[in-house]
Amino acid sequence: MLDQLKRCIQDKYYILRTEEVFVYWARWFIRFHGLRHPAEMGAPEVKAFLSYLTNGRHVAVATHKQALCALLFLYKHVLQIELPWLDEIFRPIRLPRRPTVLTPNEVASVFEYICGAHALMAKLMYSTGMQLMECMTLRVKEVDFERREITIRHGKGRKDGMTMLSLSLVVPLREQIAQARLDYDADCLG
Incomplete structure (x- = not known):
């Protein structure tokens, strides 16, 4: 299945780094759920995985979005499963913050x-x-x-x-x- 994912990413001419990241998240998702095939899983498993990333691993908002994009790509383009439950998935929001700029002396x-x-x-x-x-x-x-x-x-x-x-x-x-x-x-x- 991961080979299919790689082939699909390459067919769409995504850069190598995107391929590596998407395969990483797909592999972690599969391992997180005890090596079950993603076709056997659905919204509850995706929600559980993303919830674990947010609450258990305390990943950044960008990392959460990256994992979500990888899983969406996996389901939509590789497994060709529509995701009507996508709107129900919690998406963390990035809090606005001012950029830190170093002084010339720093x-x-x-x-x-x-x-x-x-x-x-x-x-x-x-x-x-x-x-x-x-x-x-x-x-x-x-x-x-x-x-x-x-x-x-x-x-x-x-x-x-x-x-x-x-x-x-x-x-x-x-x-x-x-x-x-x-x-x-x-x-x-x-």
Whole structure:
């Protein structure tokens, strides 16, 4: 059944991370109910599982929604079971809160404890607004030192974008690229 779920997700061209998360929640749901097949279960079992996540595990609202989406996908697209009882499921609400923003001094003190490539990544994310995976998948050809621009491929919402490269990061980024090329050449020769 989990293979069917994977195939269905792949057929809809969802990203790999979504596939991993949906399979994770489906597996946990099945194990939570003693390895029963989801086709044998319905609203009470889904409600019990989501209630356990909220009350027993104290998961965040976003995590609860993620688990619910995974189960909805499983029932609707894989098992092809309509869910008329969906409206009865309790959905926790996120309480509004003000974002916490660090002062420049606090940011500087955080950067003091990070070194090497991780420091460069943290500074890139801080100065450009890139997300973690955007920074992790950044390629050399996407950095334009002359124009001080970084092209972000497949960013949030699978959209390409452009951001400015901070002048203070030009030299460290060039050094990182040069070191990576040296390491690559040494690996190829050695």
